[in-house]
Amino acid sequence: MFDPKLYSRNPDVAWRLIEGQAVLVHNREGEIEVLNELGSYLWGHAGEPLDGLAGNISQDFDVTKEQALQDSEEFYQALVASGALQPVKGK
Amino acid sequence: MATTLEELFAKATRNSHPIFAMFELTYQCNFACRHCYNPIERKNQARVGKKPVPSAAPLAFEEIVSLLDQLEEMGVLYLSLTGGEPLTHPRFWDILEAAKERGFALRIFTNGALIAPSIADRLNEIGPHCLEISIHGATDSTAEALSQVKGSHQSMLRALGYLKDRGLRVYLKCTVTRLNEGELEGIKAISDSFGFPVFFDPVITLSDDGQEYPLEMRASDEGIAKLYRSDGLNIGNSPFEWEPGELSCTVGAGTLHITPYGDVQPCIQWKQSAGNIREKPLREIWSASPILEEARRVAREMPVLIKNGTRDHAFCRHCPGLSLLRYGDPRRLEEQYLRVARIKAEVSQSEAAAKPE
Numbered sequence: 395m396f397d398p399k400l401y402s403r404n405p406d407v408a409w410r411l412i413e414g415q416a417v418l419v420h421n422r423e424g425e426i427e428v429l430n431e432l433g434s435y436l437w438g439h440a441g442e443p444l445d446g447l448a449g450n451i452s453q454d455f456d457v458t459k460e461q462a463l464q465d466s467e468e469f470y471q472a473l474v475a476s477g478a479l480q481p482v483k484g485k
Numbered sequence: 486m487a488t489t490l491e492e493l494f495a496k497a498t499r500n501s502h503p504i505f506a507m508f509e510l511t512y513q514c515n516f517a518c519r520h521c522y523n524p525i526e527r528k529n530q531a532r533v534g535k536k537p538v539p540s541a542a543p544l545a546f547e548e549i550v551s552l553l554d555q556l557e558e559m560g561v562l563y564l565s566l567t568g569g570e571p572l573t574h575p576r577f578w579d580i581l582e583a584a585k586e587r588g589f590a591l592r593i594f595t596n597g598a599l600i601a602p603s604i605a606d607r608l609n610e611i612g613p614h615c616l617e618i619s620i621h622g623a624t625d626s627t628a629e630a631l632s633q634v635k636g637s638h639q640s641m642l643r644a645l646g647y648l649k650d651r652g653l654r655v656y657l658k659c660t661v662t663r664l665n666e667g668e669l670e671g672i673k674a675i676s677d678s679f680g681f682p683v684f685f686d687p688v689i690t691l692s693d694d695g696q697e698y699p700l701e702m703r704a705s706d707e708g709i710a711k712l713y714r715s716d717g718l719n720i721g722n723s724p725f726e727w728e729p730g731e732l733s734c735t736v737g738a739g740t741l742h743i744t745p746y747g748d749v750q751p752c753i754q755w756k757q758s759a760g761n762i763r764e765k766p767l768r769e770i771w772s773a774s775p776i777l778e779e780a781r782r783v784a785r786e787m788p789v790l791i792k793n794g795t796r797d798h799a800f801c802r803h804c805p806g807l808s809l810l811r812y813g814d815p816r817r818l819e820e821q822y823l824r825v826a827r828i829k830a831e832v833s834q835s836e837a838a839a840k841p842e
Contacts, residue, residue, distance in 0.1 A: 406612050408590035410562040412504065413496050415488060417562060419590040421614045424654055428490050 396467045398441050401479040418478055436469050440479060498739035501781065505740045506556050507565040507753055510574040512745060516596050517633040520662050520702040522690045523569060543745040546576045550583050552743060555767040557587040567594035581611055590614040598637055600644035609651040616648060620657045623671025630664050645679045656723060657683040666708025669718055684723040685712050688821045691810050693756060706828055713832045734787055736805060737780030751780035754806025783815045794818040801826035
């Protein structure tokens with residue numbers, strides 16, 4: 395189970411919300427990621443409890459809470475893999 | 486449907502969301518380049534016109550921090566720190582760290598001469614998105630003839646080595662002049678040896694105070710043609726340039742510029758002040774300035790201006806800021822861009838004619 399408290403946004407990743415979509419610039423690697431609406435929502439709330447986020451997503455995106463939870467976990471794991479999220483120091 | 490970065494930036498530009506900002510930290514420079522637009526430093530050169538005297542003190546560090554806060558709040562993603570030579574600013578590191586804390590993708594425009602190993606270490610700790618370094622020649626004599634500083638080329642080469650060793654991203658930028666046009670292949674070889682891309686620009690800008698002396702350095706037709714031949718250097722766009730179209734010039738819409746004195750301009754070339762951050766919040770200037778509104782209008786008209794302005798329109802770019810500075814008319818195509826378009830068209834035609842049927 396992904397624990398959002400253990401991860402924070404990587405300070406080496408510059409990002410802004412542009413026209414409702416998060417644009418992530420990995421300064422060290424040079425990669426750029428453009429997140430979709432759902433991904434931008436999750437990125438904007440990184441570090442917050444998944445349960446609450448999944449509840450909001452299930453309401454706003456017309457999916458079950460279980461599905462929202464699974465999608466959110468997968469999304470955050472992908473951000474960990476890309477280096478956009480990193481382990482919180484000391485945890 | 487997935488949105489590409491280019492589509493997103495185009496949409497943002499249409500909605501006047503500034504994605505790119507350029508901040509001139511200082512006009513002070515340790516070089517005195519003969520083709521430079523900065524009229525403050527004219528070491529070893531006859532001054533044309535009066536030395537510009539700023540009407541106010543440069544922004545204090547606290548004012549700069551406030552500016553960074555405002556740029557962040559407005560959603561600026563890429564922030565370029567330039568000059569003059571930005572590393573000569575006495576609070577350069579404080580500014581860089583404050584900017585990093587605010588989540589910008591930082592571009593540092595420098596001549597590289599001040600980058601010693603300890604400086605490269607510190608840059609690496611902070612982690613800017615890239616450094617964009619001017620390269621003036623392939624030989625000491627040519628580079629020094631342009632920079633007017635003994636040892637400038639070697640100090641820049643050493644800096645490239647330090648930055649490469651630390652894995653920092655570097656883009657080299659070369660303004661093509663009559664002094665270095667014979668060394669472009671050598672410049673490319675240097676960039677290849679470090680594994681850094683180089684981008685050539687054959688357009689020289691007037692001095693910021695509208696003097697034409699930098700144009701004395703313009704390259705020849707043949708020097709420019711070399712850039713565009715398929716067996717020549719065949720240059721591409723830098724990662725921050727787009728082909729003609731919606732994003733080729735985002736002046737006053739996707740781009741803004743701040744001088745060391747807090748004046749907000751549509752871009753580095755469009756020299757009119759839209760307001761000063763000491764007098765009004767940046768967002769208010771951005772949303773209400775007639776100068777910025779005019780810049781946006783000109784940018785929107787650009788495809789038509791180019792189409793109607795030259796038969797070589799398919800190859801032509803336009804810089805309304807340079808046109809404004811040179812002719813007082815941002816809609817008039819500038820002579821150097823027309824010349825480059827003509828040369829590109831000629832190269833294209835001669836290469837098409839030489840192709841076997």
